[in-house]
Amino acid sequence: MKQNATLKKIAERLNVSISTVSRALKNHPDISEETKKKINELAALLEYDPNPYAVNLRTHSSKEFAVVVPSLSNFFYHSFISAIEEDARIDGYTVIIYRSANDPVIEQEILKSCRHKRVSGIFIAITSGTKEIEPFLKLDLQGIPVVFFDKVPKYESCNKICVGDAHAATIAANEILKKGITNVLAIFGDENMSITQVRLQKFTEIVSGYAEFKAVHANNSEEAEQIALSMIPGFEKKRFAVFCMSDEILVGAMKAIQRMGLKVPADLGVISISDGMIPSLFYPEITYAETSGFKLGKLAFGRMMRCIAGSSFAQTIIDESILIEGGSI
Amino acid sequence: MKQNATLKKIAERLNVSISTVSRALKNHPDISEETKKKINELAALLEYDPNPYAVNLRTHSSKEFAVVVPSLSNFFYHSFISAIEEDARIDGYTVIIYRSANDPVIEQEILKSCRHKRVSGIFIAITSGTKEIEPFLKLDLQGIPVVFFDKVPKYESCNKICVGDAHAATIAANEILKKGITNVLAIFGDENMSITQVRLQKFTEIVSGYAEFKAVHANNSEEAEQIALSMIPGFEKKRFAVFCMSDEILVGAMKAIQRMGLKVPADLGVISISDGMIPSLFYPEITYAETSGFKLGKLAFGRMMRCIAGSSFAQTIIDESILIEGGSI
DNA sequence: CTGAAAGCGCTTACAG
DNA sequence: CTGAAAGCGCTTACAG
Structure with a gap:
């Protein structure tokens, strides 16, 4: 079993400190070009990639969005997710998809898991049986923005993106x-x-x-x-x-x-x-x-990024539709 | 923003060591019933839940399975995933779903992400453009079992679960x-x-x-x-x-x-x-x-658990079909 | 420009 | 039965 490369290994091989390696890899201005060069070369050779668990433990941020949907076999959600993934990729975020199976209990478990993983944000279409929204608001308070889409709660002050x-x-x-x-x-x-x-x-x-x-x-x-x-x-x-x-x-x-x-x-x-x-x-x-899931996704992502940037002003966005002619009328 | 509870906080409040708290919470036999009781009570009160990043960093295991599919809007995959989730839940695993969008490049990124996250195992239906399977075999060698399903590579010695x-x-x-x-x-x-x-x-x-x-x-x-x-x-x-x-x-x-x-x-x-x-x-x-995605999922999960249990013997399992008459012939 | 050190939150071998 | 300590792999303020 091949071991993954770590900062320590690179540091040892090159006779520099771990700090230097870490900085060089982040292109920190303090480090000399020469040092950077040799570190980056070895890192590439060793296929170094930071251990996300260690990074997260240190920095408390995961660069990961969660999308929670009741069902996957749904073209609408599929387009929504595509849109989120497209934008997330650009900003260096990963998207993980959870399926609540339209079960409020599973939904709560997913929420818990998101909280522990300190995801950067949650996009969620709630189950038809979801009664309490405090857990969602709590996440928001803990610094994990929640953007509801499609199936949204009635509660007023939260971020909602809906089909018009x-x-x-x-x-x-x-x-x-x-x-x-x-x-x-x-x-x-x-x-x-x-x-x-x-x-x-x-x-x-x-x-x-x-x-x-x-x-x-x-x-x-x-x-x-x-x-x-x-x-x-x-x-x-x-x-x-x-x-x-x-x-x-x-x-x-x-x-x-x-x-x-x-x-x-x-x-x-x-x-x-x-x-x-x-x-x-x-x-x-x-x-x-x-009713375009894709457009809804784009809107939701925009809203999410604004939440992350610190806009705590909850907002409801409604997406308008257009007519697609197919020849059936 | 409410802080999450940690072992340290519980230990301080109760005037015991972190080690003791950790052990009590895992119901370690060394710890006295009395100590366990008070620790568990406080933990419940504080809604303690271990930080998964810290746990993973220590133990190198995530109790998380990845399912990678080319597309989500597919009833077959949906049933497959349902079956995996059903079984995973019983064994205490979480399932995360990745979408490769049938793009080999994205597929590789997902694989990388799975490796870094040290997922416990990967279920994957490969993209139609997937040429190299070394990256998959490498994961297997690193101790992350890969079970291919539905869209599987031609290569012989790997775990494949296919529709018959x-x-x-x-x-x-x-x-x-x-x-x-x-x-x-x-x-x-x-x-x-x-x-x-x-x-x-x-x-x-x-x-x-x-x-x-x-x-x-x-x-x-x-x-x-x-x-x-x-x-x-x-x-x-x-x-x-x-x-x-x-x-x-x-x-x-x-x-x-x-x-x-x-x-x-x-x-x-x-x-x-x-x-x-x-x-x-x-x-x-x-x-x-x-061709039942659900049955395929059950078979795939069984195979995965055997891999995790140490059976390194690669195996191809084939699920048989039945005729469903609809009146079109 | 570079390094030693502390610390994120946990687990576990070791000592008592 | 309980605790001190090391260490997982990283980041970053601090010192030089």
């Missing part, structure tokens, strides 16, 4: 009206989720008066499929569209549409709110109001 | 013959991946002689779509099926099929190898040979 639900619903609703659709089946998710409420309210506000529409709720793909199967036949197919609030709903609705052998967009239009992965699986691709 | 590619291909091929299909378009992935080669070889072996078939390669969904678009029209639609080696291929093929307005399974059959997420998005659902 009202805006996304507005975009989708406007597109429906613009296309001259007059009959709409709008399928929403779980009635208790705040994101459902916001999307429903805004959508209704815009569409009502201009189109006949029916709003229904489905708790999962199967329910959405059943609803679509039973309700679509009742609509006059002319100038008719189905609006799906989320990917989950869209998947169910599309199954029903395929099952009934209907053609999109000839027989009916389809429009949804999505991050774009699921809509791209169909032909024609589904038109959607984009 | 030959078996999955066999199941799919047999189902095709069983259904009386005589014309097959088989779309495979990147020719350089060993998984492609194995699946292609086995599939060919079984189908040839019984059906007319054409095997082609696509490096991504778009290529698969183009291939399907250009080649499907050339086939006699009677008793014809498309075989897709992976989800990526399936997505492309299904887009082409929808685009051409063909009906599944009336016009043509479709069968694939998958973990089951993508096949369930269509109607009818796609029939597939199941």
Whole structure:
């Protein structure tokens, strides 16, 4: 088993002190060019890399961000994480990803682990069962900034970066009206989720008066499929569209549409709110109001860096959506 | 900013030595029950938790596993990681997830980071561009076991846990013959991946002689779509099926099929190898040979624990698949 | 320009 | 049963 190089080994081989090696490697101005040169050469040869545990123990900083998500198999979070990683790399931070499995107990354990590791900051989408937010605030007080994203607590004074639900619903609703659709089946998710409420309210506000529409709720793909199967036949197919609030709903609705052998967009239009992965699986691709995980990640990272720089002013940032046309409406 | 409790603080408050506190907290038999009791009580009160950096610096072990995957938005990896986390939790290990973004350079950086952190072990699905495996073998020599899964190198003597590619291909091929299909378009992935080669070889072996078939390669969904678009029209639609080696291929093929307005399974059959997420998005659902990430994770973890226990005997474990019927063939 | 020394928080062989 | 001491690998104020 090959030993890792240490400052001590380099110092011994070169007959200098450990301090000098340490300084030379950090390009400290005190050290002569000559000394620096020979130290850096040997370090390269030995593939020296500082032991992060020792560094952390000394400096109390880890240059490591944690991202905590309920689930990984989610294109939205994936894009979010990509954005964080992209920016973190530039600033010399490492990103570690934790999965809470949507379990508040596991979430607490992860938090504890982050605290002990003194991560530089935490990006987190909380579980649907997360009740207490004191542990998060405590971290903030200990100097570990917490930036909530997507699934955020209701509590006011914390850093939150969210998808603009009202805006996304507005975009989708406007597109429906613009296309001259007059009959709409709008399928929403779980009635208790705040994101459902916001999307429903805004959508209704815009569409009502201009189109006949029916709003229904489905708790999962199967329910959405059943609803679509039973309700679509009742609509006059002319100038008719189905609006799906989320990917989950869209998947169910599309199954029903395929099952009934209907053609999109000839027989009916389809429009949804999505991050774009699921809509791209169909032909024609589904038109959607984009909620971009990537953009959200960029915003969150910016906020985080400002927290680290000392801005303790909690702030809510909301990301707006744009319409991505896919030919389904 | 609240300070974290340390052994020293507890020792001072209780007028005992640091050594005693350390031992009491580990339930060392030398320490009297009485002393243990008061120390544990204060530790609980102060929410003492050992500084992992200090522990690691001393003991050279982290009780932390790394899982490295090319992508997160992948149901297969998600199930794999769930299985690892489930088992790791039981044994007191933490799991950290790294994303290589299918970039060999980032993969190397992650490896370096794992080495410096002296993780207890690494589970890795390599990138498609990974050429050198010495860095992995070096880790193994340094006492950090590496268990490859799913995307594994060709090199013989390493720990590999794979989907039973030959078996999955066999199941799919047999189902095709069983259904009386005589014309097959088989779309495979990147020719350089060993998984492609194995699946292609086995599939060919079984189908040839019984059906007319054409095997082609696509490096991504778009290529698969183009291939399907250009080649499907050339086939006699009677008793014809498309075989897709992976989800990526399936997505492309299904887009082409929808685009051409063909009906599944009336016009043509479709069968694939998958973990089951993508096949369930269509109607009818796609029939597939199941490769379970969860089962693979359980196998990989078992192998890892045996490595840690000292079994240096490299071993390839293969997980077998089963056929999940969806009505597409 | 360079080095000796202290200390981050822990573990553990050694001594008593 | 308990403690003093060394040491993991690093950084940095202090001294020269």
